[in-house]
Amino acid sequence: AHAALGDAYEAQARSAPERLDAFWMPFTANRQFKQHSRLLASARDMHYTTVDGRQVLDGVAGLWCCNAGHGRTRIIEAVSRQIATLDFAPTFQMGHPLPFVLAERLAAIAPDPLKHVFFTNSGSESVDTALKIALAYHRARGEGQRTRLIGREKGYHGVGFGGMSVGGMVNNRKFFGPMLPGVDHLRHTLDISRNAFSRGLPKHGAELADDLERLVQLHDASTIAAVIVEPVSGSAGVVLPPEGYLKRLREICDKHGILLIFDEVITGYGRVGNAFAAQRFGVTPDMITTAKGLTNGSVPMGAVFVSNAIHDAFMQGPEGVIDLFHGYTYSGHPLACAAALATLDTYAEEKLFDKALDIGAFWEESIHALRDLPHVIDIRNFGLIGAIELAPREGKPGSRAFDVFTKCFHDKDLLIRTTGDVVALSPPLILDKSHIGQIFGRLAEAIRETA
Numbered sequence: 001a002h003a004a005l006g007d008a009y010e011a012q013a014r015s016a017p018e019r020l021d022a023f024w025m026p027f028t029a030n031r032q033f034k035q036h037s038r039l040l041a042s043a044r045d046m047h048y049t050t051v052d053g054r055q056v057l058d059g060v061a062g063l064w065c066c067n068a069g070h071g072r073t074r075i076i077e078a079v080s081r082q083i084a085t086l087d088f089a090p091t092f093q094m095g096h097p098l099p100f101v102l103a104e105r106l107a108a109i110a111p112d113p114l115k116h117v118f119f120t121n122s123g124s125e126s127v128d129t130a131l132k133i134a135l136a137y138h139r140a141r142g143e144g145q146r147t148r149l150i151g152r153e154k155g156y157h158g159v160g161f162g163g164m165s166v167g168g169m170v171n172n173r174k175f176f177g178p179m180l181p182g183v184d185h186l187r188h189t190l191d192i193s194r195n196a197f198s199r200g201l202p203k204h205g206a207e208l209a210d211d212l213e214r215l216v217q218l219h220d221a222s223t224i225a226a227v228i229v230e231p232v233s234g235s236a237g238v239v240l241p242p243e244g245y246l247k248r249l250r251e252i253c254d255k256h257g258i259l260l261i262f263d264e265v266i267t268g269y270g271r272v273g274n275a276f277a278a279q280r281f282g283v284t285p286d287m288i289t290t291a292k293g294l295t296n297g298s299v300p301m302g303a304v305f306v307s308n309a310i311h312d313a314f315m316q317g318p319e320g321v322i323d324l325f326h327g328y329t330y331s332g333h334p335l336a337c338a339a340a341l342a343t344l345d346t347y348a349e350e351k352l353f354d355k356a357l358d359i360g361a362f363w364e365e366s367i368h369a370l371r372d373l374p375h376v377i378d379i380r381n382f383g384l385i386g387a388i389e390l391a392p393r394e395g396k397p398g399s400r401a402f403d404v405f406t407k408c409f410h411d412k413d414l415l416i417r418t419t420g421d422v423v424a425l426s427p428p429l430i431l432d433k434s435h436i437g438q439i440f441g442r443l444a445e446a447i448r449e450t451a
């Protein structure tokens with residue numbers, strides 16, 4: 001009877017539902033989508049299969065998260081066994097073995113001295129967790145007046161009130177009132193006039209980090225708790241750090257006792273050729289926020305990496321008192337831990353982080369071959385991330401990039417992302433050169449045909 005029920009659930013997941021009305025979709029033009037839906041039914045390796053049976057090549061690892069590709073047997077088995085063994089266990093003043101094992105595994109791949117891990121369920125929760133830890137850290141050290149948080153224009157740090165406040169994407173902010181008080185923003189680092197079509201990191205703009213000195217002058221360092229930036233920002237259309245920028249930011253933070261947080265929800269777990277962008281750039285922040293690739297996207301989970309110094313500052317009070325009044329029912333959830341452990345094994349066994357580095361040069365060549373297509377005004381790449389920026393379209397709603405996205409999905413069997421005027425790419429790290437050829441071949445056709 002249960003097997004029959006299982007068949008029924010599976011059949012439901014593979015066919016288009018009769019009604020799409022009740023699900024209010026996130027970050028979506030709901031009415032438009034429900035007239036022309038795009039529904040995925042199954043996935044394996046580099047491809048999705050749609051409910052109408054088409055094979056769609058995945059150019060964005062789902063949503064920047066399935067770094068090992070789809071349907072990985074090891075993860076499937078780990079999660080299936082775990083749900084049959086221990087479906088849930090609390091981690092408030094109780095525990096089960098897996099989050100301890102997983103945290104040790106994660107600490108081993110994190111840069112020194114970020115050797116403590118706090119578990120969440122998403123990138124947004126990781127960001128809010130890190131911001132709260134920063135505030136409480138200063139208070140624990142007798143510097144409770146350090147309450148100001150600094151983000152950056154064009155930053156995306158999820159949708160919690162903390163992440164939205166330090167974020168710098170106008171549409172994600174303007175509908176929701178005044179947000180957290182005491183937040184300020186650095187200038188963004190996107191400068192097409194100086195850096196268009198640069199390969200890898202832009203040459204110009206390291207001095208933009210000095211904008212932090214401006215904010216220190218304005219507010220005084222003694223009021224500033226932390227700065228949060230994405231080493232490479234994805235959601236605002238792939239904004240890269242100019243050469244030397246992050247190092248300079250680190251120096252200014254050190255000079256003024258300000259914590260530096262890297263939001264690596266996108267760059268974590270191999271996307272730029274190391275476990276973390278911090279390692280690739282040789283700049284160590286005080287905390288790193290992650291999610292997405294941690295479980296290969298299979299079960300929601302986030303992790304915040306915290307330096308020994310920050311962690312230890314919380315461990316000074318009486319041993320019987322809770323050190324951080326923060327956490328989630330599902331922090332260290334057994335299924336998520338099982339998925340993450342199997343994911344880390346997959347990454348290690350297949351050396352996927354190295355692979356991202358090795359194939360990066362071919363990726364760079366291939367994406368820059370699109371520069372002469374109609375309306376292309378910039379191309380950016382780093383690791384296995386890419387962006388093609390198209391000229392804004394005047395006098396008509398919607399962007400050219402969105403047209404390219406729908407063309408790719410419906411006519412070219414290719415999944416890409418768009419944000420504003422930018423086509424963004426972040427394929428699974430398992431891809432080979434022929435996949436790269438297919439991605440850019442199909443994308444080039446779509447850009448030409450929509451022009």
Ligand code: PLP
Binds near residue numbers: 263292
């Ligand atoms: N931070 C960054 C840099 C992200 O790219 C994202 C999501 O794309 C988030 C935070 C939010 O993550 P989530 O959607 O899991 O809450």
